[in-house]
Amino acid sequence: xxxxxxxxxxxxxxxxxxxxxxxxxxxxxxxxxxxxxxxxxxxxxxxxxxxxxxxxxxxxxxxxxxxxxxxxxxxxxxxxxxxxxxxxxxxxxxxxxxxxxxxxxxxxxxxxxxxxxxxxxxxxxxxxxxxxxxxxxxxxxxxxxxxxxxxxxxxxxxxxxxxxxxxxxxxxxxxxxxxxxxxxxxxxxxxxxxxxxxxxxxxxxxxxxxxxxxxxxxxxxxxxxxxxxxxxxxxxxxxxxxxxxxxxxxxxxxxxxxxxxxxxxxxxxxxxxxxxxxxxxxxxxxxxxxxxxxxxxxxxxxxxxxxxxxxxxxxxxxxxxxxxxxxxxxxxxxxxxxxxxxxxxxxxxxxxxxxxxxxxxxxxxxxxxxxxxxxxxxxxxxxxxxxxxxxxxxxxxxxxxxxxxxxxxxxxxxxxxxxxxxxxxxxxxxxxxxxxxxxxxxxxxxxxxxxxxxxxxxxxxxxxxxxxxxxx
Numbered sequence: 038x039x040x041x042x043x044x045x046x047x048x049x050x051x052x053x054x055x056x057x058x059x060x061x062x063x064x065x066x067x068x069x070x071x072x073x074x075x076x077x078x079x080x081x082x083x084x085x086x087x088x089x090x091x092x093x094x095x096x097x098x099x100x101x102x103x104x105x106x107x108x109x110x111x112x113x114x115x116x117x118x119x120x121x122x123x124x125x126x127x128x129x130x131x132x133x134x135x136x137x138x139x140x141x142x143x144x145x146x147x148x149x150x151x152x153x154x155x156x157x158x159x160x161x162x163x164x165x166x167x168x169x170x171x172x173x174x175x176x177x178x179x180x181x182x183x184x185x186x187x188x189x190x191x192x193x194x195x196x197x198x199x200x201x202x203x204x205x206x207x208x209x210x211x212x213x214x215x216x217x218x219x220x221x222x223x224x225x226x227x228x229x230x231x232x233x234x235x236x237x238x239x240x241x242x243x244x245x246x247x248x249x250x251x252x253x254x255x256x257x258x259x260x261x262x263x264x265x266x267x268x269x270x271x272x273x274x275x276x277x278x279x280x281x282x283x284x285x286x287x288x289x290x291x292x293x294x295x296x297x298x299x300x301x302x303x304x305x306x307x308x309x310x311x312x313x314x315x316x317x318x319x320x321x322x323x324x325x326x327x328x329x330x331x332x333x334x335x336x337x338x339x340x341x342x343x344x345x346x347x348x349x350x351x352x353x354x355x356x357x358x359x360x361x362x363x364x365x366x367x368x369x370x371x372x373x374x375x376x377x378x379x380x381x382x383x384x385x386x387x388x389x390x391x392x393x394x395x396x397x398x399x400x401x402x403x404x405x406x407x408x409x410x411x412x413x414x415x416x417x418x419x420x421x422x423x424x425x426x427x428x429x430x431x432x433x434x435x436x437x438x439x440x441x442x443x444x445x446x447x448x449x450x451x452x453x454x455x456x457x458x459x460x461x462x463x464x465x466x467x468x469x470x471x472x473x474x475x476x477x478x479x480x481x482x483x484x485x486x487x488x489x490x491x492x493x494x495x496x497x498x499x500x501x502x503x504x505x506x507x508x509x
Contacts (some may be wrong), residue, residue, distance in 0.1 A: 046162055048072045052082040052092035052108065053126065054100045058151065062095060065153050079103030083111055086118050093163055095147075095156075098127040106141050113142040115138035122163055126151065138373050209342065219294040221272055222279035232294035233303055234353035244333070250304035250313035253342040253360035254282070254320070257372040259298035262335060268392065270330055274337065277328045285319045301357070310345045310377060317341045317375035325375075340364050345377070362386050393445050400458060402431055407462050412486065422484035425463040427455070443490075452490045461506050463487050 049071050051062045059075045066073045074091065078084035079100050086094065093437070094112070098105035105125055125138040128149040132282035135146045145159050168329055200482045211370075217229035234251070256278065258497045275298065282292045282300060291303040294415045320339060327334035343361025350356050363378035370376065399405050410421040429437040446452040467485045493499055 044069050047074065047093070048074065048084065048089070048091045049160070050074050050076060050086060050096065051095045051343075052076045052079070052080060052100075052105070053095075054099040055097075058097070058149075061151060061153070062156065066321060069157060070385045071114065071160075079105070079108040081107055086112060086121065087115070088108070090118065092167065093160065094121055094123045094124055095160075096123050098129060098134070102157060105340070106137060109138075109141045109143060109177050110295060121307045122167055124159060124163060127166060137485065146440075152190075164477055173467070203480075219296075222276055222294050224300075225293040227289060227293070227295050230291065230295070230301055230303065233291050234356060236351055237303065237305065237358070238352070242348065243495075247346075247350075248307050248309070249306050249346040251318075251356055251360045252302040252304070252313065252345045252375075253344075253357070253364040254300040254302065254339050255341075255364050255368070256298035257338045257340055257368070262337065266333070266335070267455060270333070270335065273330045274328055274335055277330065278324075278337075278339075281323055282320065285316060285323060298481055303497070313343050313345060314375065317343060321373065321375065324416065339374050340367040341375035342367060343375055359383060371441045392437075392442065396429075396442055396445055396451060397428055399431075402453065404432065404456070406430055407459070407466065409463075409466065409485075419479070420483065422431070422486060424486040425466075425468070425488070427459055432482055447492060450492070453496060454499050456490055456493045457502060457506075458504065460487060461509075464509075 038108065049066055051059055051066070051073060052075075053059050053062070054077050056077070061075045074087050074089070079102050082094070082096070083103075085091075096105045096108060100108075104113075105127070106144060109123050109125075111122065112121060112290045120217060122144045123181045124143060124145040124147060125143045126147050127138075128148060130148050136413050138146050147156060147159055147165060159488060175348050190215070206237045216491070217226060217232075218224065237249050240250060259271070261482045262274060275294070278296065278300070279292070286292060286302055286304070291305070293301045293303070295301060296453075303340055304316065307313060320395065323336055329335075342360045342362065344356055344360040359382075362382050363376045366382055367374050367376040367429065391408065406427040406428050408428055410426055411420055412422045412424060427439060429435050431438075431443055443452070446455050467483065470483070471480050496502075
């Protein structure tokens, strides 16, 4: 950027008490095209400089009212005129006079008698210097404007980046929260529960006086409510139960939802099993009252398994397993109650699991067999048929009663396969006897009584399978 100013635009104020000096300087400068004003005293010069600011002042030192030093000092003290450059004119040629001239704010010193060429050169140089300073000032101002504009842009960018960072942090925190919490109830989920149990077990191993407890809670008949009243009511019930459980525990306890209608409470820092059972009793008491959902009173109950801390536990899976076993024991006892886990429950569960595994192979290994109980008529005291009774001859345990394995077959669905085999085997045996004892007249009237499971009767293809067995 270059500031271009014509000579005609430059104003110079000449101050001297001698008219001859004024005339010489005014004529010389005017011929160069400068706009020249004259003042014969210091007071006149001060008034003139304040009224119309000149670009340069040529100031004589010796004057009657105020000398040049005083005039310059007052000019520099005035904010309006402080930046006007002053060139002193004087017949005083002493070094101290020149030093004083510069001390009060002068920018140059011209000795009298005046040399026109010297005056013009010094004026020209000073004007050039002022224009350069003005250009520098303008460049600085322009730079400041650009810096300000860039700063505003940077602030905008920084603010936008900060907003994006905050939004990403919010999303990240939300993702972490969602990964560790149940979307329906807002409770901690299995992942967060597992972390807390791991920490709790480790803490208990380091601090032998520390005790904790775990309650495994399963709602009774929730599937019936969910299927009959709809999933919306079911979800609202789960939320209501979540709030109820939170009201039954302390602030340092953890209530989590595993999924479906299963909840877990981790009791932190309890003194004895009684503290855990009190929580279980409190939950049972609260759940005796109905939940009011969409103007309906919904009743439900809970089966609760309780596990107390032990140094034998080293991972969350074992703790959860034992609480789950205790919960199912509570269901077996009639539901709506709590049961405290003991080792015998685990041993019995292992036996049931082993029995179930063996039962799955019993048909393939021909371990199942039929016994036929004769049916005698009380009126005629004659044989009228047989009742088919299934038995399991285990290779290691020997004969296993149907009381033991039929409930397992019903729970696992194996009853369908076993029931079909029983039907086919019994009918085949009756047909064999009819052929073997065809000479006996009553043989054709003998009947075979067979016990059926409810799952068989509910099977859509049961009738067609039965027809096929009878036809075969």
